[in-house]
Amino acid sequence: MLRFNRKTNTLIHTNFKYTLQDVRDPNLYRELYSYDEIPKIPFNHMRVPMSCPDDLWISDTTFRDGQQARAPYTVEQIVTLYDLLHRLGGPKGIIRQSEFFIYSDKDKQAVRQCQERGYRFPEVTSWIRATKSDFKLVKELGIKETGILVSCSDYHIFKKLQTSRKRAMEQYLDIVKAALDIGVRPRCHFEDITRADFYGFVVPFALKLRDLMDESGIPIKIRACDTMGYGICYPGAALPRSVPGIIYGLYFHAGFPSALIEWHGHNDFYKAVTNAGTAWLYGASAVNCSLLGIGERTGNTPLEAMVIEYAQLRGSTEEMDLTAITEIASYYERELGYDIPAMTPFVGKKFNTTQAGIHADGLLKDEEIYNIFNTDKILNRPVAVSINAHSGVAGIAHWINDRFALEGAYRVDKKHPCIVALKDWVEQQYAQERVTALGDDELEESLKNIDPEFYEHLKNYD
Numbered sequence: 078m079l080r081f082n083r084k085t086n087t088l089i090h091t092n093f094k095y096t097l098q099d100v101r102d103p104n105l106y107r108e109l110y111s112y113d114e115i116p117k118i119p120f121n122h123m124r125v126p127m128s129c130p131d132d133l134w135i136s137d138t139t140f141r142d143g144q145q146a147r148a149p150y151t152v153e154q155i156v157t158l159y160d161l162l163h164r165l166g167g168p169k170g171i172i173r174q175s176e177f178f179i180y181s182d183k184d185k186q187a188v189r190q191c192q193e194r195g196y197r198f199p200e201v202t203s204w205i206r207a208t209k210s211d212f213k214l215v216k217e218l219g220i221k222e223t224g225i226l227v228s229c230s231d232y233h234i235f236k237k238l239q240t241s242r243k244r245a246m247e248q249y250l251d252i253v254k255a256a257l258d259i260g261v262r263p264r265c266h267f268e269d270i271t272r273a274d275f276y277g278f279v280v281p282f283a284l285k286l287r288d289l290m291d292e293s294g295i296p297i298k299i300r301a302c303d304t305m306g307y308g309i310c311y312p313g314a315a316l317p318r319s320v321p322g323i324i325y326g327l328y329f330h331a332g333f334p335s336a337l338i339e340w341h342g343h344n345d346f347y348k349a350v351t352n353a354g355t356a357w358l359y360g361a362s363a364v365n366c367s368l369l370g371i372g373e374r375t376g377n378t379p380l381e382a383m384v385i386e387y388a389q390l391r392g393s394t395e396e397m398d399l400t401a402i403t404e405i406a407s408y409y410e411r412e413l414g415y416d417i418p419a420m421t422p423f424v425g426k427k428f429n430t431t432q433a434g435i436h437a438d439g440l441l442k443d444e445e446i447y448n449i450f451n452t453d454k455i456l457n458r459p460v461a462v463s464i465n466a467h468s469g470v471a472g473i474a475h476w477i478n479d480r481f482a483l484e485g486a487y488r489v490d491k492k493h494p495c496i497v498a499l500k501d502w503v504e505q506q507y508a509q510e511r512v513t514a515l516g517d518d519e520l521e522e523s524l525k526n527i528d529p530e531f532y533e534h535l536k537n538y539d
Contacts (some may be wrong), residue, residue, distance in 0.1 A: 084128060093330055095284060098277035099243040103231030106272060106317065116307060121315040125325035130335035130362045133391070135383050137162055137175040138341070140187070141204045141224075142377055143367035144178065147415070154413065155187040156194075158368065158405070162380075163196045165401035167394075170198030171387060172380070173363070176224055179203045179214045188218055202264070209255045222262040224300065225252055229279055230269035246282050253286065257293045264298040266341070271307040275316045275326060283331035298337045299327055300365060303352060306345030306375065310355035320352050324359040339363035342378050344370060349378040354386050368405055369417065369424060381405070381423050400457040423456065430461040431472070464515045466507035470500045477524075480517060481535040498527045 078092045109117050139162075140155055150158070159175060166172025177191075178184045191201050204224040205211035215223045227249040228234060234245045249265070256263040265286060273279050283299060290297045301323055309318040316322045324340070327333050340356030340363070342349045353364040370379035381402045388394045406424035409415040419427040429452045444460045453459040462468065462475040474491040483489060489496060502523050503515060525532040 095280040097281040103235035104274050119315040120313050122313040125321050127358050128360045129358050134173040136365045139368045141176045142372045152187045156190050159191045161401050161405050164398045167397040169395050172199050174202050175199040176202045224264040227265045228268040230272040266300045268302045269304040270301045271303045280330050300339040300341050303342040306343040308352040310351050320355045321359040324361050328360040335360050335362040341365040344375040350382045353378045403457045430463045470496050495528050495531050
């Protein structure tokens, strides 16, 4: 059969048929995943078209997957972070949904309090086990969409569930039907999709889900879960690791619209952000993330990273409040005692802090030379300089101007005598075998000792 494609304005073949391959022995792709070796990246040099959807958005898993890698949040903490997600995502709902556990009394209380906020975005959704009894909890809480675990690789089907592909599919379909029977939108989590037999299980299962969707009139979402972080974004990479191939296959071969395809990636091979962006570009409307990337093992795709990625791809922040990113980072460190590595992009204490004297000299002339964008305006994070043995007079001058918020003609030049004296003091510290950066308070104290009158002048600058 032929179908006219409105995006390409060409005819395309649609007479592909994919049926379940109920194999006796599991396909573990041992040529790729030998376990005793680093996984291999296969190429077939077949490229699928980039097909970025009209609408892109982010979904959040901070209170589900994110809670599997840290101490559970309190109800108050969940509600505070939910408020910040609402602010960050803005009125257009770029952060569209947030998923929750619903098993404990604390989980239920958190869900109810977030629902009582009355926000349109992010919508409160849930995650449940693939058991019919869990749907009662979903219904009681008035949740309209729930995630359902439907593991799709033979590692999970044969080794964890100890069943066959046919029986696994039948069990999954029964659970999805149970959701449809009570009017809940199912979100099917295709666990371990980057080790799954794509045409022998993934697509045939997706086609069955599409039939159920057509019969019921209720949308069914597919979350493609790169559970182990094996996804590859390179053009011409082969399945099962190809992110473009997976997203295109769900869209073209299984017939799922972009709005019902979501990517969930992990960062085991440092590819979480790039893979999520690739999923957007090749047809998935949604990418699933967690705040600060907190999640199983190496973590999920950092939500704040995809907010910035969205702005880069779309050329607009779409009324998102990106200063909330800085407040989220501060809340994690101050209230939750979470130690964010200092050089983590966008949220670490030193992500826009320079320590090299030559860089500081450039910042003195124009901060745009060594700052990625106006972090003060966009994130409420002014560019900073950390003083160490390599900072020089330029670094110290920048530190004073920043520390005392000096502007215009009041800014201190690197040739100022006090700057030179403070630089000499700094060098003495490192000559005595100091190895750590100098703190703001001890620098201030030294400056006060060098020239009390100048120090008071700086303190009283208005």
